[in-house]
């Protein structure tokens with residue numbers, strides 16, 4: 001293969017790699033966003049658990065103060081009973097004591113249930129907190145990894161662009177013109193492999209004499225159909 005043809009191939013490979021890395025860099029912000037969104041979902045669940053726990057704590061202290069208010073009332077009614085001066089005062093106090101006792105039992109039952117709920121939520125919250133912290137550390141690690149890979153890709157891209165400029169400017173005028181024109185027309189894919197008397201890019205048949213010249217690789221030969229520069233890849237017979 002002539003040096004010029006192999007330089008065209010290198011230029012082609014460099015351009016393809018520049019395009020690939022450019023697309024890779026462009027795709028990374030979306031990946032970062034997905035990772036952050038997934039974390040926000042688990043954090044939301046965690047916040048919901050925290051809220052439920054705080055609500056249960058508030059409800060528990062409300063029940064506690066209701067209960068003690070009821071106990072105060074009960075003591076007062078008991079005192080009323082002791083001081084009762086007639087049948088009417090006596091029966092009123094007995095009835096009020098009965099009502100207060102029932103209320104106290106109801107509050108005690110509710111309080112017991114609420115204490116169990118508080119305990120369960122506290123356990124869940126304690127279990128989930130380290131999980132969430134571990135998840136955050138993992139998220140940070142992944143984001144760091146992506147940032148590092150962006151930096152590495154940018155550096156690689158700079159190298160490739162320098163290499164591309166070098167290959168492009170040192171090409172012969174005619175080869176460079178062909179490369180630029182076909183690249184524009186064919187979305188950056190300038191070279192096509194010739195194999196079995198065909199252009200592998202567009203499947204056009206190649207005449208035997210032309211195919212022979214391509215195999216020699218001494219001149220730049222373009223496909224009559226798609227215009228790409230044809231090259232022959234020497235493969236080990238197997």
Ligand SMILES: [Zn+2]
Nearest residue numbers: 199202223226
């Ligand atoms: Zn072709």
